[in-house]
Amino acid sequence: MRLSQYAKQMNVSYKTAFRWWRAGRFDAYQLDTGTIIVRDPLPETNAPKGIALYARVSTQGQKADLDRQVERLKTYAASRGYQVTKIVQKIASGVKHPRIACGGLVKRSDLPSENHRGQLRNELVQAQKWAVEGS
Numbered sequence: 001m002r003l004s005q006y007a008k009q010m011n012v013s014y015k016t017a018f019r020w021w022r023a024g025r026f027d028a029y030q031l032d033t034g035t036i037i038v039r040d041p042l043p044e045t046n047a048p049k050g051i052a053l054y055a056r057v058s059t060q061g062q063k064a065d066l067d068r069q070v071e072r073l074k075t076y077a078a079s080r081g082y083q084v085t086k087i088v089q090k091i092a093s094g095v096k097h098p099r100i101a102c103g104g105l106v107k108r109s110d111l112p113s114e115n116h117r118g119q120l121r122n123e124l125v126q127a128q129k130w131a132v133e134g135s
Contacts, residue, residue, distance in 0.1 A: 003036035011084040049083030
């Protein structure tokens with residue numbers, strides 16, 4: 001697929017996808033015409049069809065942090081080859097408002113077993129930690 005199609009699929013700008021290509025984050029090559037072609041990864045039987053991203057901050061003053069979290073989660077998802085189908089952003093104190101949306105994403109999952117849902121919870125925690133700390 002062309003790089004522009006890949007960018008749309010990953011829900012990022014063309015410029016971001018181009019930077020990722022130059023950094024070698026995915027398998028792609030450039031034609032003589034300059035067109036960048038992204039090779040389709042081999043299909044994985046357990047790969048999710050789409051994922052939801054969840055980012056939260058406590059106050060309106062942290063809106064810039066929320067935007068940065070979302071961008072880092074998009075990068076994380078792209079690095080794992082996930083297609084982002086939903087982005088949930090919340091500005092709410094964890095004390096006053098429990099993280100209902102986060103739990104709802106796990107419960108709404110179409111995964112066949114509790115084991116799979118547990119793996120999803122673990123991946124969600126890792127992704128949130130990565131988005132906040134960058135590790």
